[in-house]
Amino acid sequence: MVQLRAHNKAGPGPFSPPVVSRTLALETDVPRNFSVNLATKTSVLLTWEFPEGSNPYRFSVEYNHQNIEVDARTKKAVIQNLQPDTSYDFKITATEGNMGGLRHRISAKTSPSITIRRPEIDHTRDTETTVTIILPSLETRTPIKNVYVVVVPLRRARGVLRHEKSPDEMDLEELLKDISQKQRDSRQQKQVDLRRAYITARFTPATLPAFFTLGDQLDYGGFENRALDPGQEYMFFILAELNSTTGKMYVASPYTDPVIAPDSDPQPLDAGDGLIWVVGPVLAVVFIICIVIAILLYKNKPDSKRKDSEPGTKSLLSNAEMMAHHPTDPVEMRRINFQTPGMMSHPPIPINELA
Numbered sequence: 371m372v373q374l375r376a377h378n379k380a381g382p383g384p385f386s387p388p389v390v391s392r393t394l395a396l397e398t399d400v401p402r403n404f405s406v407n408l409a410t411k412t413s414v415l416l417t418w419e420f421p422e423g424s425n426p427y428r429f430s431v432e433y434n435h436q437n438i439e440v441d442a443r444t445k446k447a448v449i450q451n452l453q454p455d456t457s458y459d460f461k462i463t464a465t466e467g468n469m470g471g472l473r474h475r476i477s478a479k480t481s482p483s484i485t486i487r488r489p490e491i492d493h494t495r496d497t498e499t500t501v502t503i504i505l506p507s508l509e510t511r512t513p514i515k516n517v518y519v520v521v522v523p524l525r526r527a528r529g530v531l532r533h534e535k536s537p538d539e540m541d542l543e544e545l546l547k548d549i550s551q552k553q554r555d556s557r558q559q560k561q562v563d564l565r566r567a568y569i570t571a572r573f574t575p576a577t578l579p580a581f582f583t584l585g586d587q588l589d590y591g592g593f594e595n596r597a598l599d600p601g602q603e604y605m606f607f608i609l610a611e612l613n614s615t616t617g618k619m620y621v622a623s624p625y626t627d628p629v630i631a632p633d634s635d636p637q638p639l640d641a642g643d644g645l646i647w648v649v650g651p652v653l654a655v656v657f658i659i660c661i662v663i664a665i666l667l668y669k670n671k672p673d674s675k676r677k678d679s680e681p682g683t684k685s686l687l688s689n690a691e692m693m694a695h696h697p698t699d700p701v702e703m704r705r706i707n708f709q710t711p712g713m714m715s716h717p718p719i720p721i722n723e724l725a
Contacts, residue, residue, distance in 0.1 A: 411455075413450045429442060430465050433460045454482060458479070484510065484513065499600075505519075515612060519569070521584065544567075602631050606626045607625050610622070
């Protein structure tokens with residue numbers, strides 16, 4: 371915004387109306403170095419560079435007569451719902467209102483239509499700390515370079531199990547960072563987020579076993595088979611890396627059915643919640659039964675035994691008799707100790723003489 375005003379001997383004059391103008395974005399303020407990071411049968415992952423702390427910048431990706439808007443600060447975008455073994459051209463342009471003349475075009479090809487059947491849970495081989503899955507046999511081994519076993523912890527939101535996407539459409543970038551796990555130091559490995567999906571084993575097509583035990587904490591192809599979190603719900607799938615000269619290509623199997631990791635040492639119920647609701651009613655019923663039995667036994671006891679078993683009652687009666695012979699009422703005591711002539715001439719008559 372620019373404003374002008376004149377100065378003379380009398381001083382400065384008023385400002386002119388403001389003029390607003392916007393400069394073009396610098397080359398470093400726009401996304402650049404677009405590339406296809408990886409491809410599956412139905413999706414591709416586009417990545418780019420964008421300076422940290424830059425102003426918001428949106429651009430559009432046009433492909434196959436479709437158009438999506440992307441925030442440059444995310445530095446990646448998963449393009450979904452594509453066809454297998456198909457080439458696509460992605461035209462990247464700045465959206466209306468973003469200056470800088472962004473123009474970019476990139477080509478990518480999805481993975482071939484190779485079918486990998488989903489693994490199955492083998493409950494007959496489960497132990498107190500592990501889960502065993504049956505790995506599918508590969509229909510073709512030639513285009514497959516490596517086979518990864520992937521563990522997906524399921525997360526709950528407000529008590530509802532969150533449904534995970536199909537493996538072909540999930541963001542595999544974070545998952546595939548585990549492939550460079552050998553280069554991490556031990557301190558970095560301990561900081562891995564256990565709530566996200568992770569690779570637990572790697573095999574070649576020739577070494578792929580028929581069964582695989584999850585959670586035995588052994589090393590398989592450079593990946594630690596981490597112990598499963600007791601009581602946590604998981605799903606698993608197989609990810610195959612293909613031999614490709616055009617970029618990284620992967621094919622994934624469907625998810626297994628959800629399974630809960632076994633708990634070898636189940637924790638007791640919370641004493642402030644579950645334990646009270648279990649033990650409390652039981653103790654109340656026992657207490658009521660004891661009271662009923664005591665009442666029935668008391669009613670069925672003979673009168674003589676009942677009187678003998680009531681020393682407290684006897685003591686109360688004797689005390690009452692003593693109180694009758696030894697009154698404590700001041701008026702009654704005065705009549706006894708200070709009798710008038712009339713009372714002396716008319717002494718009390720015993721009840722038995724009145725008959």
